[in-house]
Amino acid sequence: xxxxxxxxxxxxxxxxxxxxxxxxxxxxxxxxxxxxxxxxxxxxxxxxxxxxxxxxxxxxxxxxxxxxxxxxxxxxxxxxxxxxxxxxxxxxxxxxxxxxxxxxxxxxxxxxxxxxxxxxxxxxxxxxxxxxxxxxxxxxxxxxxxxxxxxxxxxxxxxxxxxxxxxxxxxxxxxxxxxxxxxxxxxxxxxxxxxxxxxxxxxxxxxxxxxxxxxxxxxxxxxxxxxxxxxxxxxxxxxxxxxxxxxxxxxxxxxxxxxxxxxxxxxxxxxxxxxxxxxxxxxxxxxxxxxxxxxxxxxxxxxxxxxxxxxxxxxxxxxxxxxxxxxxxxxxxxxxxxxxxxxxxxxxxxxxxxxxxxxxxxxxxxxxxxxxxxxxxxxxxxxxxxxxxxxxxxxxxxxxxxxxxxxxxxxxxxxxxxxxxxxxxxxxxxxxxxxxxxxxxxxxxxxxxxxxxxxxxxxxxxxxxxxxxxxxxxxxxxxxxxxxxxxxxxxxxxxxxxxxxxxxxxxxxxxxxxxxxxxxxxxxxxxxxxxxxxxxxxxxxxxxxxxxxxxxxxxxxxxxxxxxxxxxxxxxxxxxxxxxxxxxxxxxxxxxxxxxxxxxxxxxxxxxxxxxxxxxxxxxxxxx
Amino acid sequence: xxxxxxxxxxxxxxxxxxxxxxxxxxxxxxxxxxxxxxxxxxxxxxxxxxxxxxxxxxxxxxxxxxxxxxxxxxxxxxxxxxxxxxxxxxxxxxxxxxxxxxxxxxxxxxxxxxxxxxxxxxxxxxxxxxxxxxxxxxxxxxxxxxxxxxxxxxxx
Ligand SMILES: Cc1cc2nc3c(=O)[nH]c(=O)nc-3n(C[C@H](O)[C@H](O)[C@H](O)COP(=O)(O)OP(=O)(O)OC[C@H]3O[C@@H](n4cnc5c(N)ncnc54)[C@H](O)[C@@H]3O)c2cc1C
Ligand code: SF4
Numbered sequence: 118x119x120x121x122x123x124x125x126x127x128x129x130x131x132x133x134x135x136x137x138x139x140x141x142x143x144x145x146x147x148x149x150x151x152x153x154x155x156x157x158x159x160x161x162x163x164x165x166x167x168x169x170x171x172x173x174x175x176x177x178x179x180x181x182x183x184x185x186x187x188x189x190x191x192x193x194x195x196x197x198x199x200x201x202x203x204x205x206x207x208x209x210x211x212x213x214x215x216x217x218x219x220x221x222x223x224x225x226x227x228x229x230x231x232x233x234x235x236x237x238x239x240x241x242x243x244x245x246x247x248x249x250x251x252x253x254x255x256x257x258x259x260x261x262x263x264x265x266x267x268x269x270x271x272x273x274x275x276x277x278x279x280x281x282x283x284x285x286x287x288x289x290x291x292x293x294x295x296x297x298x299x300x301x302x303x304x305x306x307x308x309x310x311x312x313x314x315x316x317x318x319x320x321x322x323x324x325x326x327x328x329x330x331x332x333x334x335x336x337x338x339x340x341x342x343x344x345x346x347x348x349x350x351x352x353x354x355x356x357x358x359x360x361x362x363x364x365x366x367x368x369x370x371x372x373x374x375x376x377x378x379x380x381x382x383x384x385x386x387x388x389x390x391x392x393x394x395x396x397x398x399x400x401x402x403x404x405x406x407x408x409x410x411x412x413x414x415x416x417x418x419x420x421x422x423x424x425x426x427x428x429x430x431x432x433x434x435x436x437x438x439x440x441x442x443x444x445x446x447x448x449x450x451x452x453x454x455x456x457x458x459x460x461x462x463x464x465x466x467x468x469x470x471x472x473x474x475x476x477x478x479x480x481x482x483x484x485x486x487x488x489x490x491x492x493x494x495x496x497x498x499x500x501x502x503x504x505x506x507x508x509x510x511x512x513x514x515x516x517x518x519x520x521x522x523x524x525x526x527x528x529x530x531x532x533x534x535x536x537x538x539x540x541x542x543x544x545x546x547x548x549x550x551x552x553x554x555x556x557x558x559x560x561x562x563x564x565x566x567x568x569x570x571x572x573x574x575x576x577x578x579x580x581x582x583x584x585x586x587x588x589x590x591x592x593x594x595x596x597x598x599x600x601x602x603x604x605x606x607x608x609x610x611x612x613x614x615x616x617x618x619x620x621x622x623x624x625x626x627x628x629x630x631x632x633x634x635x636x637x638x639x640x641x642x643x644x645x646x647x648x649x650x651x652x653x654x655x656x657x658x659x660x661x662x663x664x665x666x667x668x669x670x671x672x673x674x675x676x677x678x679x680x681x682x683x684x685x686x687x688x689x690x691x692x693x694x695x696x697x698x699x700x701x702x703x704x705x706x707x708x709x710x711x712x713x714x715x716x717x718x719x720x721x722x723x724x725x726x727x728x729x730x731x732x733x734x735x736x737x738x739x740x741x
Numbered sequence: 742x743x744x745x746x747x748x749x750x751x752x753x754x755x756x757x758x759x760x761x762x763x764x765x766x767x768x769x770x771x772x773x774x775x776x777x778x779x780x781x782x783x784x785x786x787x788x789x790x791x792x793x794x795x796x797x798x799x800x801x802x803x804x805x806x807x808x809x810x811x812x813x814x815x816x817x818x819x820x821x822x823x824x825x826x827x828x829x830x831x832x833x834x835x836x837x838x839x840x841x842x843x844x845x846x847x848x849x850x851x852x853x854x855x856x857x858x859x860x861x862x863x864x865x866x867x868x869x870x871x872x873x874x875x876x877x878x879x880x881x882x883x884x885x886x887x888x889x890x891x892x893x894x895x896x897x
Contacts, residue, residue, distance in 0.1 A: 177874060178856035181839060310884035347880070393882045396874030403877070515870040517883025545883065546873075555864045559836045563829050564844050567819040570811065573832070574761030574867055581868035 123149040123422070124737055126444055126464035128429045128479075130159070131232020132719060133705040133726045134470035135412040136278060140367065140730040142420035144360035146737060149422045149462055151446050153195035153471075156425040158230035160382045160410045167383035170404075173235075177400050185236045185673070188400045189229045192452035193610040195428050198225040198474070200671070205657040215607045215617040221657050222620040223671030224498050226472045230425065231410040233472065234719070236399040237673065238519045239344035239406045240542065241281055241720035243272055245292040247529050248714035251594075255533040257625070258595045258712045262683040262692040269299070271724035273369055274358040276342075279407045279723065280379055282306035283342030290337065290525030305355070305376040306347045308340040309391060312545050314512035314585065315522035318644065322524070327639040329532070329632055336526045336640065341542065344407035345391045345518060349376040358727065360734055367731045382410045393517050395546065406518075424462075426450070429471065430613050432483035432702065433461065441467045441485070441702045447611050457611050465740065466701045466733055470726075473708035474616050477601045477678035480689075482614050486696040486704070491689050492679055493601040497713045499590035499672035500537075500622060500658075502630050503551050504637040506646040511582040514547035515555070520588075521545060527589075527636065528715040536628035537591040540715040547584035548649075550670070555581045585646060589633035590672055592713050594625050601678055622669065627662035630669065674718050679708040681725075693732035694725065701736075705729050748793040752777050755796040758803060758814070759828060760835045760863060767835070770861040776834050779854055783840060784827060792824045821845035838862035 124146040127134045134150060141148050152159070160166035173188035180187045184201050191197070196213040200223065204211070207218025216222060226233040246265035251258040283304040286295060311319075318338060325336045356372035381387035381404035388403035397406050404411070424446075431445040444467060447457040469476045477493040480486050524541035532538070548554035558581055562568040568576060593599075599621060603614035634650075641648050652659060652668040659668045682688025685697035694709055696702045705726045707718045714721070753773055757764045767773060780789065795817055803810035818828035829844045838858030839851040853859060860875040869887045871878055878887070 174874065175856055178859040179853055181851060181853040310881045312883045313885055316884075390880040392877040392879055394874050394877040395871070395883075400874060402874055511869070513869055513883075513887050515865070515868055515873065516878070516887065521883075547868075555868050556837050559833065559864050560841075560844075560848050563832050563836070564848050567815065567829075569759045569761075569814060569819055569828065569832055571761040577836075577864065577867045578869065581864075582870075 121463070123147045123462075123464040125149070125466045125468060125733060126151065126462045127468045127470055128444060129232065129470035129472065129475075130154075130230050130409065130413060130423070131470060131472060131706075132234050132409040132412065132723055134232070134468075135409040135416075136723060136726045137468055137470065137705065137730055137733070138421055139412050139416045140358065140360065140727070141733065142417035144734055145420065146734070147420050148416075149424065149464060151427040151429050151444065151462055152230055152423060152425045153428040154229035154425060155190055155192065155452060158189075159423060159425055160230065160414070163383040170383065173400055174402055177396070183399070185225055185399045186227055189227055189235065190452070192228075194426075194449045194452050194454070194457070195228045196609055197228045200225045203657050205655060205659070210607065213609070213615055215604075215615055217617060217619045219621050220660070222496070222498070222618045223658055224673045224675050225671075226474065226673070226675055228475070231408050231413070233673070234408040237719065238398050238717075240520055240717045241276070241279060241342050241344050242288075242523070242540070242716040243297065244714040244716045244721050245529050246297065247292045248712065251533070251712050257533060259682065259687075261711050262681060265297070268721070268724050268728070270369070271727040272720065273302070273355065274367065274727045275720050275723035276304060277355050277358065277369060278412055279344040279720065280305050280346065281342050281344060282309045282347040284308040284340050287339045288342070289339060291529040293525060293528070303350050303352045304342060305350060305353045306378070307350050309343055309345060309347050309518060309521055311340055311521045312517050314514055314545060315543055317508060317510065317512045318522070318543055318585070321644045322640055325640065325643050327636050329636060334526050336524055338522050338524055338543070341520050341523050343518065345397070345401075346378050346380070346389055346405045347391060349378060351375060362738065365735050365738065367727055367734075379411050380404065382414055391518060395516055395518070397518055424448070426452070427460070428611055428613060429469075429479055430482065430611070432467070432469075432479065432485045434485060434699070439699055441699050447613070449611065453610070455610055465737060466703065468703045468705055468729070468733070470705045472706055473675040473678045474601055476704055476706060476708050478603060478614050478616055480679065481601075481603045486679070486689055486698045486702060488698050489686055489688060491687065494597045494599070495595035495677040495680055496599045496601060496618070496620065496675070497593040497595060497677040499674045499713065499715075500593055500626055500669040501672050502589040502591065502633050502667055502669050503586060504589070504634065504641070504648070504650045505548050505551055505584065505586045506641055506648045506650065507580065507583040508585050509583075509645040512585055513582050514545055514584055515549070517545050519544060519546055532632070536632055537594065537626050538715050539589045539591040539629060539633055542588045542590070544586035544588060546586070547581065548586055550586065554584060587637060587640070589630075589637065590715065591626060591629045591633065591669070592715050594623065595677055595680070595712060596621070596623060622658075622660050624662070627660055627667070630660070630667040631662050631665060634665075634667065672717075674707070674713065676707040676710045676713050676718050679704050680711045681709045682711060694729040695732065703729055703733060748789065749777055751793045751796050751800070752780065754800050755793070756831060756835060758800060759818070759832050762835070762863060770863075772858060772861050775854065775858065779834065779840055780831070788824060788827070792827050795824075836863045836867070
């Protein structure tokens with residue numbers, strides 16, 4: 118069955134897909150969006166949107182074991198990866214992902230309207246200029262085909278769209294200063310206030326000298342730019358990104374008016390400020406945190422058709438040619454039934470925006486865009502080493518957004534030749550990540566130590582507010598063997614492929630765990646933090662280096678499975694994010710990133726998506 | 742056979758004794774009735790009768806000799822053998838909002854009682870905070886000490 122021909126068919130309604138839908142429809146193009154998730158989540162009518170979102174919140178409250186995907190519907194016809202499926206021993210095939218090992222891949226994403234931004238944290242630091250030249254500068258990985266300066270204007274578009282709250286002047290660290298942003302640049306909103314706990318940390322950490330392999334590094338603590346609402350910055354003068362047909366470019370247009378805060382999708386007065394719910398992962402009850410549905414709502418509805426419950430299953434190629442002829446999708450009615458009807462979506466240009474894992478799977482299933490044999494390879498994440506302890510005084514964690522301050526000191530340096538760089542967010546949510554605190558503190562006190570009454574209450578009150586947690590989010594270097602493949606053996610409910618993962622942490626990564634723990638020890642000592650960190654051989658992603666064991670965790674930063682490059686033999690897309698093999702097929706999302714850097718990837722990926730949107734518009738107009 | 746309100750007062754009083762919260766604080770959560778019903782759904786009437794008889798004894802003792810009541814609680818309510826860990830189940834229910842079927846055997850075997858029991862779990866105020874995703878304290882509140890700390894009636 119064939120249907121209407123659109124200018125562009127976009128698969129996926131996460132931030133990458135939503136930015137495309139908004140920019141392309143506002144430029145007058147007819148767009149069809151295919152989305153695997155349920156219709157209710159699309160949030161188009163305020164009342165139903167509100168009710169649906171409340172059902173997410175209710176599910177979060179009611180569920181015993183709360184994980185990142187908990188609030189959102191589990192659907193068999195478009196399964197999401199869950200962190201709860203991760204097991205220490207590979208190989209296993211019990212979850213949606215088939216994990217061949219040797220280590221399990223520890224991150225998840227969400228298949229629902231709005232995608233993974235529904236449960237992301239929203240930290241949005243930019244990458245550093247040196248991150249784009251890892252091969253040239255440090256003989257690691259590859260260089261990007263573009264440099265930081267090429268992305269500058271698109272970073273500004275992405276920061277406008279996400280609505281970044283932050284302080285440009287405080288973004289100081291290795292390879293990072295005011296010049297990364299330009300002389301007068303400010304973020305749309307003032308920084309999110311740094312937590313009380315951050316201030317406790319800053320006293321003994323800011324300016325601290327730590328030594329590592331004979332070198333001294335001076336640690337600094339700075340505010341984290343983030344996609345959540347605070348007070349508009351009166352100096353910010355950008356309104357929106359608009360296509361200019363005359364210059365054939367996207368431009369951020371200026372305005373006399375102040376930045377308009379974007380509240381909840383169902384009511385713009387809800388969520389105008391972050392209210393400190395402290396549940397950004399997995400759900401912000403008031404949508405003070407950015408999510409992709411906010412962008413999708415700004416698309417020109419008259420130019421946008423959205424088909425939900427539509428799982429893209431194959432990219433079809435013109436017989437005898439290389440152009441994409443359509444996208445075959447399976448439309449289901451009941452999300453848990455094996456019944457579906459096949460359809461073909463047709464457009465002039467096709468864009469896959471299904472996230473790194475699903476994009477790679479779809480390309481492999483269709484046997485397209487893979488003349489380089491790079492599809493599925495170079496799967497990366499930040500490998501997060503956590504260290505935790507008790508502060509000597511109460512820092513009052515479990516309050517505010519997950520992170521308001523970070524340490525940029527080890528984001529760049531000569532050491533990147535030897536071991537991975539990292540960013541260190543200071544975590545505001547106690548030990549909840551590594552130990553499931555404070556529930557585990559209660560069970561430990563009551564079940565193991567038989568505590569009760571006022572002794573129990575005062576014990577918990579004395580200890581839990583002193584819990585503190587530091588992250589070392591280490592930049593995983595690309596490795597061809599860390600990869601996603603597909604196999605006839607492993608299919609899902611709708612007869613689509615399940616992702617099969619091979620994954621490991623190289624010596625380059627393990628060395629950085631050792632270095633990070635050494636730095637952590639010095640920072641903890643300076644703050645009189647009593648170290649309670651435990652890495653147990655029974656945990657998933659426990660590795661050893663130099664006689665010591667370390668456990669790392671996934672960051673949710675799934676990157677690199679269809680990388681961008683400067684030659685068709687070594688990469689899947691070119692610098693415009695068009696596949697080398699098919700002139701009317703673009704890929705967007707973190708899969709395009711050749712290396713990861715130490716920043717959370719979504720801001721950079723969104724900037725790249727603006728660049729892709731510009732290329733698509735140029736291509737459409739040149740064909741007319 | 743217990744009727745539906747028998748032992749209710751004892752349940753509230755022993756909950757206060759075991760959690761370290763005042764009865765009025767527990768009532769303020771709105772969860773007393775729900776938790777009492779949870780007990781009645783999960784524990785046989787005979788076991789409940791015995792548990793509450795022991796509770797009455799301890800509560801009476803606490804009026805005159807708190808230390809002796811604590812010793813008695815430790816030996817008669819907090820042992821794994823005491824009423825199949827019912828004392829522990831009650832504390833965990835209040836602090837975490839979950840029913841632990843077998844706390845001393847399989848501590849992972851618990852279920853969320855309902856949405857409200859998540860929101861009202863005592864572990865959050867005990868930790869000088871609020872449940873993530875509910876009772877939001879407002880913009881910038883996290884940049885200063887929690888307001889609850891000043892009014893927190895812990896002369897423990
Ligand atoms: C817990 C967590 C915290 C995070 N925190 C941060 C952070 O602080 N900062 C940061 O930068 N990044 C963060 N990330 C990463 C961030 O969420 C992702 O990089 C980003 O959301 C990816 O956007 P996307 O649009 O490419 O893909 P997604 O948001 O995953 O969207 C993909 C879309 O495609 C749809 N889809 C998938 N398959 C199909 C198909 N076959 N057919 C049709 N539709 C399909 C899905 O339903 C979904 O709507 C976090 C991730 C996690 C898991
Ligand atoms: S702290 Fe609360 S209000 Fe703020 S973004 Fe997170 S969940 Fe939303």
